[in-house]
Amino acid sequence: MRVAVGAGSCGYAAGAQKVFDAIKALDLPDCKLEIVGCVGMCYLEPIVDVYNDKGELARYTHVQPDDVAAIFSDEGADDKLILAEDEEILNTQVRIVLRNCGIINPERIEDYVEVGGYEAFKKCVQEMSPEDVIDEIKASGLRGRGGAGFPAWFKWNAARRSPGEDKYMVCNADEGDPGAFMDRSILEGDPHALIEGMLIGAYAMGAKTGIIYVRAEYPLAIKRLEIAIKQAREAGFIGKNIMGIEGLDFDLWIKAGAGAFVCGEETALIASLEGERGMPRLKPPFPAERGYFANPTNINNVETLANVPFILRNGAKAFTQYGTEKSPGTKIFALTGKINKGGLVEIPMGMPLRDVIFKIGGGIQNNRTFKAVQMGGPSGGCIPASLLDTPVDYEHIVQTGAIVGSGGMVVMDETTCMVEMARFFLDFTCRESCGKCTYCRVGTKRILEILERITTGKGKETDIDLLLELCKKVSEGSLCGLGQTAPNPVLTTIRYFRDEYEDHIKNGTCTAKQCTALIAYTINDNCIGCTACARACPVSAISGKVKNKHEIDQEACIRCGQCITTCRFNAIDVS
Amino acid sequence: MGCCQDHRDEIREDIDLQLLDPVLDEYKGVRGSVIPVLQKTQDIYGYLPRASLSYIAEKLGEKEAKIYGVATFYAQFRMEPIGEHLIMLCQGTACHVNGADRIQMAIEEELKIKDGETTEDGKFTLMIMACLGCCSLAPVMMIGEETYAKLTPESTVKILRDLRNRDHKEVPE
Incomplete structure (x- = not known):
């Protein structure tokens, strides 16, 4: 018997070391216990693979140290076995680069x-x-x-x-x-x-x-x-x-x-x-x-x-039997964000984006609606739902304004504000600019300032045009890829989500209810006065007597959202 | 090196520069070794003491301004001492989308420190990182070598308090 514990950084973060130690402590006879890398299904970690002497694999997921004894007992632990739908995800992939990851011991x-x-x-x-x-x-x-x-x-x-x-x-x-x-x-x-x-x-x-x-x-x-x-x-x-x-x-x-x-x-x-x-x-x-x-x-x-x-x-x-004519082979993508089955997947180039996110990634968390996927990191862009049928290869992704980049796919739902997303990326590129080219050094800073003022409700009517102009100049006036592509997150969000920018600027509202300066938390009549929110509030902005409807002091509130997570009665509104 | 003459002068005295000699010997005559030397210096002291930069410049035969320039260019290098526990909070895209801001708020609120600062008792230092590469377990933070995944504000506070309590218990031993 060979037992392999998924021991990549993600496996360890999920507790693989403790699981490994627990299996070791069982001191199983004729058992080769070893570590393997990550098979890519980070959402199922810690993963334990048990190969019997015929080489047949039983894959256990979400294994905790307490489960170990059952797995190796005569009764087994079938409830911990990987689900068919998860196994299907692995079978839909074409694993060339990842062929050995999660299979062989990387230290031998x-x-x-x-x-x-x-x-x-x-x-x-x-x-x-x-x-x-x-x-x-x-x-x-x-x-x-x-x-x-x-x-x-x-x-x-x-x-x-x-x-x-x-x-x-x-x-x-x-x-x-x-x-x-x-x-x-x-x-x-x-x-x-x-x-x-x-x-x-x-x-x-x-x-x-x-x-x-x-x-x-x-x-x-x-x-x-x-x-x-x-x-x-x-x-x-x-x-x-x-x-x-x-x-x-x-x-x-x-x-x-x-x-x-x-x-x-x-x-x-x-x-x-x-x-x-x-x-x-x-x-x-x-x-x-x-x-x-x-x-x-x-x-x-x-x-x-x-x-x-x-x-x-x-x-x-x-x-070349995989992929498209101009983008042959496979590409690994990192599925993250508001996706159900996050992890690494290796797929043939040309697969429609929809299949990657819904068939392989299992769709959006908490049954929310898909809004956009960010591809290519800070140099890339956001691809909206209307373009979900785009084949994932170099040529088609570039046409959307994003890039394949190194293969990050951050999935967003309706609770993600696209202006805030652009601000987040510009904050990153602004800090990472090496400072050599003026347009990149100063330009990214100016773009960031404009985005900051939009997300805090201080945007001006002319800001969108100003952003477009600045983006063009930063892109043209920078020596390297960092500056040339830094505007992409702004350009794509303006291209596909211009209405959100306008909402922020003209109406002072954030559709995704994410920009803290533009939202307010209030308590509705569902409140039974359980005091849970008042105790959770880090700035003591919530007051009220037990069994009485509570109130939020808008001046003191820092809009951290703690109350809404704590409340079990749906008594907190965001407006 | 007028550019960095500030309060750091007060804390630079109690470092033993000779600890650097084996490192400097190892890289003697090796081209392009400034970064590994600085990395090892940081391993030794936990940060880059000002005096160490002058010492390295002298021994490597480089301009002090160059050493300082390299040290301040890269995110890994710290110019001030850090606390006992270094909290590296990921603010990469995936963590950001999954609520890392709220985790940051919870840490700042609990420890009363901001990014780059150390608690008064010298226990914790908070550093915001661009990406720790554990994106599918977002939001994540690393404290020392340990990675904590799928954080919520509550679980984050609990982790910090547990660490502090553990340290308290260890003191009498």
Whole structure:
């Protein structure tokens, strides 16, 4: 019997360690107990997979330490088994990058090798020339999964052709997009896939050194990467004369990022690697010509590189059978926000947005209405309900004003205010602007100020036009992607939800009842005077005698909404 | 370094700069090592004491202004000491949509501190983070290495009080 506990960051947050310890304490005979990465169904964590000796899987969900004894008793714990509808979600996906996540032990290279790991790399160095490798990637049409969707082969080829002995293969694992966590999951669940992808890329472009630039906020990912690099080194995949081939050298190390969203931009990332402030510079020269300490450098994102071993092992056709002509393959999306079944899903490109959110994501929490989905993080935009049939691929999503980006999908219902959403993103980009370009540094601040005044009911009639004008200028006057795309959340919300802006400005109302300056909480006649709200109120703004209708002091009220969550009698109105 | 001469001067004296020597030796002559050096410095002191920046600049042969510039550019670096428990509250998109503002309010109300501040007793420091990558369990916060998921204002307050009580109990031992 093999027992595998889902132990990604999400699993641990849900209590996987305690569950693991409880199973260990049972001291089961003939049981191989181990950790695996995240299978992507974060809403079901902690997950325990039990494989019997025939290899058949029983997957238990929402497991707590108290449930463990029952699972391994003769009676079993069928009530903890995964529901058919949840299992269906897994079957609807096409898992290329996530194929091993949640299945193999990420801390054992043997497990990766057993499922065909490092075979693609062996095939490359034994049977293919670097040009062949690049051709295969070209045939696969693999595009960068980090945001821009740039063809991967093109960058590899450019770096290969660049003169210079010292070339660098860099992996951008500084997943900065709020709302996206697929890279973390790959690093935690299948780190060897990334290393193999880097090895293949390095072979193709002729790089002898690799650097993984990973977020310092991902301690578990860093730990598992360190283990994986050590194992790959011991197994002879990293080092000198790899696999006995004279002159085939590759060294790989990790560099922890220090927290700057702008470092997702290639030249800023390189500046950061060089120990400088992470500020982008003018291109050309492109990193492929002059990158890390002026050497030819190629930068790919984690998900992009994790696709590479599959393509080389199975051929480009195995990859292009999925997805669309211009966006082949699969893409991982992080479903979050007001969605029932949040987590990571890997789907073929081109699947309609509606299917992703309703079939796979299980629809909206508390039976509310879908309002919009935010795609592409701070550089992306909000896609409204009327465009739910848009196929999810690079070309179609861009037409909506959003971008595929790194694959974050934050779902919103009618309680989310779209102006406030735009304000939230501008607050982010304004703080993350590196300050180099005036339009980005000052412009995002000005946009933010306008949005702040709209959400607090002080908007002016001319504000929407002013926003549109400013957005255009910020976009045109910025050097890098951060500034160029920072206006997107504002532009898309104005495009699809202009009425909400107008409501805020002209009527001083927030339709979603979210903007605290524009709403008031009052107590209606349902109140039985239970005093629960008065006790919950953090600023003591609610008064009233027991069994008498209470009242809210509007001056003192900070509109935190505590009362409405506490009230069991539907006695609090928001207007 | 006139730019950062302020009240931090008062607290810089009791640090032992020699603790940095092994780090500086390790990175001696390594190009582009300012960030890892600063990260390790922060691991040692819990923040970046002003004197450490001058010391690093001197030992790495860099301008002090450059070290200061790098230290203030990145979100990870703190220029002031932090409390015993560092609360990292996620304000990423998913957490924001799922009510992280209310969690922030609850923490601020309970501990009487704002983003970046430390409680008077030196127990808690609050830091707002852009995204912790646990989006499907939003809203989340991390205290130390522990991640707390699906927070409500009530559960947040309870977590903070439990931590404080636990510390109280541990004191007599």
